[in-house]
Amino acid sequence: MRCDVAETKPFATAFSTCSTQALQRGCDMVRLELWNGVRNDAERQGLLRLDGNLLKLPISNEIWEKASDLASRARNHGLTVPAADVLIFTCAIHYGLGIEHMDRHYDLLAAMPRN
Secondary structure, three states: OEOHHHHOOOHHHHHHHHHOOOOOEEOHHHHHHHHHOOOOHHHHHHHHHHHOOOEEOOOOHHHHHHHHHHHHHHHHOOOOOOHHHHHHHHHHHHHOOOOOEOOHHHHHHHHOOOO
16 A cells, blocks of 8 residues: 655655554564664664564565566566565565565556466
8 A cells, every 4th residue: 555645755754644644554664664764863763762663574485486476477467566575566466475665666567467
């Protein structure tokens, strides 16, 4: 699901608004993506508070295989999607989770045919 508020607010405010309830489960790639976006101490402190409560879901060999397949299918459909986004999307599908995001790549992957 898209987090529209994040498109008009600074990262810390958008992160707090969008993720306080949503950021409960995720793979380590989600954590890396979030930490990569931190720009200052206020954002760092906000993410530290949420990060400690994140239930970390493992990325199994099966998930890696599915992500590789999805990346290949996306490319065959003319889509170039960052590997991190493909992996996060695959983890979400595998675990039956939604994705709160500000990234059009997830919308493109979601619109792709499943097979």
